[in-house]
Amino acid sequence: MKIQNLLLVLVPIIAFFIVLQPLVHPGFFTIHDDEQIGRLYDLDKTVKAGHIPPRLAQDLGFGYDYPLFNFYPSFVYYIGELFHLVGFSYIDSTKAVIALGFTLSFLSMYLFSKEYIGKSGGVIAALLYTLAPYHSVDIYVRGALPEFFSFVFIPVLFLIYKKLADTKKIQFALVGSILITLLILTHNLVAMMTVLFVGPYILFLLFGSKQKKLFIFQVLTSVIIGILASSYFWLPSFLERKYTMVDLLTKELADYNIHFVCLKQFWNSPWGYGGSLLGCEDGLSFQIGKVHIIGSLIAFFLGIISFRKNKKIGTIVFVFFALFVFSLFIQLRLSRPLWDRVQTFWYIQFPWRFLIFSAFTSSFLTGAIFVWIKQKSIHMVLLVSLVLVSVVLYKDYFRPQTYLLSATDTSYTDPSVIGWRTSIMAFEYVPKGIKTKRSDVGTTIIDITKDQVAKGVFSIEKGTMDVTVLVDIPQEKRVVIRAKEDGVFRFNIFSFPGWEVTIDGKKTNYYDTNPLKLITIPVPKGTHTVVATLRDTPERTLGNSFSVIGIALLFGLSFFILVPKAKKRFLLHS
Numbered sequence: 001m002k003i004q005n006l007l008l009v010l011v012p013i014i015a016f017f018i019v020l021q022p023l024v025h026p027g028f029f030t031i032h033d034d035e036q037i038g039r040l041y042d043l044d045k046t047v048k049a050g051h052i053p054p055r056l057a058q059d060l061g062f063g064y065d066y067p068l069f070n071f072y073p074s075f076v077y078y079i080g081e082l083f084h085l086v087g088f089s090y091i092d093s094t095k096a097v098i099a100l101g102f103t104l105s106f107l108s109m110y111l112f113s114k115e116y117i118g119k120s121g122g123v124i125a126a127l128l129y130t131l132a133p134y135h136s137v138d139i140y141v142r143g144a145l146p147e148f149f150s151f152v153f154i155p156v157l158f159l160i161y162k163k164l165a166d167t168k169k170i171q172f173a174l175v176g177s178i179l180i181t182l183l184i185l186t187h188n189l190v191a192m193m194t195v196l197f198v199g200p201y202i203l204f205l206l207f208g209s210k211q212k213k214l215f216i217f218q219v220l221t222s223v224i225i226g227i228l229a230s231s232y233f234w235l236p237s238f239l240e241r242k243y244t245m246v247d248l249l250t251k252e253l254a255d256y257n258i259h260f261v262c263l264k265q266f267w268n269s270p271w272g273y274g275g276s277l278l279g280c281e282d283g284l285s286f287q288i289g290k291v292h293i294i295g296s297l298i299a300f301f302l303g304i305i306s307f308r309k310n311k312k313i314g315t316i317v318f319v320f321f322a323l324f325v326f327s328l329f330i331q332l333r334l335s336r337p338l339w340d341r342v343q344t345f346w347y348i349q350f351p352w353r354f355l356i357f358s359a360f361t362s363s364f365l366t367g368a369i370f371v372w373i374k375q376k377s378i379h380m381v382l383l384v385s386l387v388l389v390s391v392v393l394y395k396d397y398f399r400p401q402t403y404l405l406s407a408t409d410t411s412y413t414d415p416s417v418i419g420w421r422t423s424i425m426a427f428e429y430v431p432k433g434i435k436t437k438r439s440d441v442g443t444t445i446i447d448i449t450k451d452q453v454a455k456g457v458f459s460i461e462k463g464t465m466d467v468t469v470l471v472d473i474p475q476e477k478r479v480v481i482r483a484k485e486d487g488v489f490r491f492n493i494f495s496f497p498g499w500e501v502t503i504d505g506k507k508t509n510y511y512d513t514n515p516l517k518l519i520t521i522p523v524p525k526g527t528h529t530v531v532a533t534l535r536d537t538p539e540r541t542l543g544n545s546f547s548v549i550g551i552a553l554l555f556g557l558s559f560f561i562l563v564p565k566a567k568k569r570f571l572l573h574s
Helices: 002-024 036-048 075-085 090-131 133-141 145-167 170-186 188-207 212-229 231-239 246-253 263-267 290-305 311-329 333-341 343-348 351-372 376-397 415-421 538-573
Strands: 436-438 444-446 458-462 465-473 476-483 487-494 499-503 506-508 518-523 526-534
Touching: 002 090, 002 133, 002 376, 036 075, 036 090, 036 415, 075 090, 075 145, 075 170, 090 133, 090 145, 090 290, 090 311, 090 351, 090 376, 133 145, 133 351, 133 376, 145 170, 145 188, 145 212, 145 351, 170 188, 170 212, 170 231, 170 538, 188 212, 188 231, 188 311, 188 343, 188 351, 212 231, 212 538, 231 538, 246 444, 263 290, 290 311, 290 351, 290 376, 311 351, 333 343, 351 376, 458 465, 465 487, 476 487, 487 526, 499 518, 518 526
Parallel strands: none
Antiparallel strands: 436 444, 458 487, 465 476, 476 526, 487 518, 499 506, 499 526
């Protein structure tokens, strides 16, 4: 058993060496979504400016105060900000988030899996979850940092509901509410997808529960608090998207009809660094992993053969195999009628996002094989064999296409870079009605040129003015204008609900009838203090209020639980 324990320690070391090796190179590496460092840079600006919760990215969106964080989940950038505040560069902070994501994913999967399939099965499940090809696709190909980090929360959410079913302790419901909150703030689409998997799992737990009403109450408590606490983000994100171009661009570039997976791609999908295309010849891999697939099938057949002897493990294997099969079905064109009828699915955009759950369920199933291996020698041989085969098959996937060894923070945060090269990659949250044109491939793009990127806080559209900038932070622009004649002044800010403009303390109407939908006001002759401030809309106010209620409930219930325990311990020791 000493050798086995040694192996259980070596497995995570091997896994981390493989997946984290690209992070030790100087500089950074190429990814599709090459906005991650720019987003962290802009989040840092908003936090330091006191713009909490953040709604705007001052430099992205061509420098016109892009409302990115009103719509895009930001939790991973909060983590990156913590690393940056203690002295890490923006690049190293991003790398630290990636390293943390891999580490916590391994730990999360191990802690959940070992509850059912023991230490050996748990460590193999965690290894396969960490080395799942889509795990690498997410971060080293696509660069989808928030989606990548959502790998962390799925297994531990399953674990918390198992603990809740086993113990009925309300503290597990509170932990569950925190996890739901963080998952929504990490990737709201993955959170929505998770319901399709954790929901049936909760029903499975409910079936075996002796106190069903209490369990249902506690589950609902966790869900309600989690949804409330995260409302400051998801509520305005959902309700205010109609003011942006996101729905139009989603239909053109991320239409689910284009991105179904072909059945053969689950088994054999050549590795690549291109994009997702219509048909079976995509530029990136959608393979699940041969070890994952074979292991899942073996576990299923072992579950059938030995079901009478061990119904408990057989049942959980059947549940996970059913979830695994569903994760495959929902990615295939066969599921199109479901996608067509459930419009909520359209926001998921890419059916292959469900590869996260294929990786989760198949990793657990493969680890479950160890439940049926009782002989120590066979147990050890299988453990070593699975580790070696997994390393050989998957290790080469965990490397970027190109290392940018000379890249520094400036390579991503220089105004000429973040204002144009980074901004032109994604602009779905610009105001609806902005001037657009057709690209060479027939898609809608903003009709903007590099020389139209914002070069400061303002521009003078008409008249002669001297302008002094007093405040220039994401949520507020304050200037003093000395107008020698009546004129027209323009803030370099996208017109978006919530912006309020005052002249000498009096609210004034602005107009945005210009190609880029920028805030424009007439200014009379004389000296004036002009301020543009982002206020909360009714949608944001409602979301913020719900979040306050959710957080208050969380702290209130925590206090209710902890104080009696503290009193009891005090009395016992007094």
